[in-house]
Amino acid sequence: MHDLKFLTENLDVVKEKLKYRLKEPKILDEIFELYTKKRKLQSEGDALRNKRKIISKEIGIKKSKNEDTSSLMKEAEEILFELEKVQTQEKEVEEKLYSLSLLIPNIPLDDVPDGPDETYNKEIKKWGEIKEFNFKPLPHYEIAERLGILDFERGAKISCSGFTIYNGKGALLERALINFMLDTHLQNGYEEKWVPFIINNKSLLGTGQLPKFEADLYKLEGEDLYLNPTAEVPLTNIYREEILKESQLPIWITAFAPSFRKEAGSYGKDTRGIIRQHQFSKIELVKICKPEDSEREHQSMLEEAEKILQLLELPYRIVILSRGDMGFSAAKCYDIEVWLPGQGCYKEISSVSNCLDFQARRANIRFKRESTGKVEFVHTLNGSGLAVGRTVVAIIENYQQEDGSIIIPHVLRKYTGGIERIG
Known part of the structure; x- marks a missing residue:
C-alpha cells in the first residue's frame, strides 16, 4: 500500500x-x-x-x-x-x-538495477570453493531415489505431483536442518515463534499476497482462510493494527512453518526433485524496525541468512534483483543462490527483502516516536533463513560421494545423533 x-x-x-x-x-x-x-x-x-x-x-x-x-x-x-x-x-x-x-507493487529503491527480468540481476558476492569431483556429479533426485530417502511416487499417490515423502535418514536430515537453522538464528538474537499455519484474508492482504496472487494460494472451501504460503505472513501480522512503542523496536522474530503454494505461474520449471514443491519447509526471518534503520537491518538479515550456508560449507553467490524480477512487496531484494553441482548451476535458496513501509501501511503497523509523540509506520523486512528442502538438495549434491553415499556436514552431526553418512 x-x-x-x-x-x-x-x-x-x-x-x-x-x-x-x-x-x-x-x-x-x-x-x-x-x-x-x-x-x-x-x-x-x-x-x-x-x-x-x-x-x-x-x-x-x-x-x-x-x-x-x-x-x-x-x-x-x-x-x-x-x-x-x-x-x-x-x-x-x-x-x-x-x-x-492494493494492486500496485512496491516502488523500487534507487540502487535497484533497472531491468525487466532476471537477466538484469547483478551479482555482488561469491563465497566458498566449488568442489571438483573426480566423477560426474548426479542431481539430487537420482541420488535420493537410489538411497531410498525420498519417495516421489508415493508422495504423488497420497496427494499429487509436487508432494514428496522423506524416508529414514532423509527425514532425519530435514529435521536436523530445521533445528540447526532455528538454533543459529536464536543465537544471533531472534525470538522464535510458533505460528498458525492457516491464515485469514486480512493477514494475506497485509503482506501483499492478496488480492493479486490468490491463484497461487490454497483456500479452505467455504471459509475465508488459506494454507500458509510463507511464515512471513503470520509473523508480520502478529503486529497488524497495533501501535508499538519505540523501545520495542527493532523486533527480530523467526519461525519454522510448512508452506503451501500452487506454483501457478511456474509450469514446467524444476519438475524433477524437490526444488519446486507444493508443500515445503522453510525457516522465516522477519524484522520490524524504525524507517531510518531498515537499510542496516536489511544488510544484517542478509548476513544472518548467509551464515547458515557458511556453517554448512556450501558455496553460494548473492545477486541483487532487478526491478522487474523483485517480489510484489519488496523495495529491494537480495537472492542467495546455492551452487548445485548435479545441475551445474546456482539456485535460489533465500530471498531477503526490505519492504519499507509498504506492508506496514497495508497491515496498519505503526510505532510512537518518543521524541515527538508522532505515530509513524514501521518498516518491515523478511527473508528465508533458509528454504529447508533446497538446503537438503544442496547437501545431497555437494556432499555426494563416488560410491553414492552422502556425507553429513560436520555442523549437523550433533542434530543427527552423530550419524556422519547416508548410504
Whole structure:
C-alpha cells in the first residue's frame, strides 16, 4: 500500500520505476483521477458542512427572537440531503481507490538495477570453493531415489505431483536442518515463534499476497482462510493494527512453518526433485524496525541468512534483483543462490527483502516516536533463513560421494545423533 498523496504528486516518477512491475500502468492514471475526485468531494463536503453550521446558528438566533425559521429549516434539509449524496460518492470513490491501490507493487529503491527480468540481476558476492569431483556429479533426485530417502511416487499417490515423502535418514536430515537453522538464528538474537499455519484474508492482504496472487494460494472451501504460503505472513501480522512503542523496536522474530503454494505461474520449471514443491519447509526471518534503520537491518538479515550456508560449507553467490524480477512487496531484494553441482548451476535458496513501509501501511503497523509523540509506520523486512528442502538438495549434491553415499556436514552431526553418512 502506498501513500496516495506521494503517488499522485510524483506520478511520472512512479510510472518510470514501476514500468517493469505493473502490467497495467493505466491503473496509476485511474488512481490519480479517483484521488483528485476524492479531494474535490472532500472540499464539497467541507463547504456543505460549514454552510450547514452557519445556517444552524442563524436558526438558533431566529428562534431566540421568536422569528420564523421555516425557510432556513428547509435550506438546512436541502444541504443535509446534498451532503449525504457527497458522502455516499466519497465512500464509493474511497472503496475503488483502496481496491486499485492494493494492486500496485512496491516502488523500487534507487540502487535497484533497472531491468525487466532476471537477466538484469547483478551479482555482488561469491563465497566458498566449488568442489571438483573426480566423477560426474548426479542431481539430487537420482541420488535420493537410489538411497531410498525420498519417495516421489508415493508422495504423488497420497496427494499429487509436487508432494514428496522423506524416508529414514532423509527425514532425519530435514529435521536436523530445521533445528540447526532455528538454533543459529536464536543465537544471533531472534525470538522464535510458533505460528498458525492457516491464515485469514486480512493477514494475506497485509503482506501483499492478496488480492493479486490468490491463484497461487490454497483456500479452505467455504471459509475465508488459506494454507500458509510463507511464515512471513503470520509473523508480520502478529503486529497488524497495533501501535508499538519505540523501545520495542527493532523486533527480530523467526519461525519454522510448512508452506503451501500452487506454483501457478511456474509450469514446467524444476519438475524433477524437490526444488519446486507444493508443500515445503522453510525457516522465516522477519524484522520490524524504525524507517531510518531498515537499510542496516536489511544488510544484517542478509548476513544472518548467509551464515547458515557458511556453517554448512556450501558455496553460494548473492545477486541483487532487478526491478522487474523483485517480489510484489519488496523495495529491494537480495537472492542467495546455492551452487548445485548435479545441475551445474546456482539456485535460489533465500530471498531477503526490505519492504519499507509498504506492508506496514497495508497491515496498519505503526510505532510512537518518543521524541515527538508522532505515530509513524514501521518498516518491515523478511527473508528465508533458509528454504529447508533446497538446503537438503544442496547437501545431497555437494556432499555426494563416488560410491553414492552422502556425507553429513560436520555442523549437523550433533542434530543427527552423530550419524556422519547416508548410504
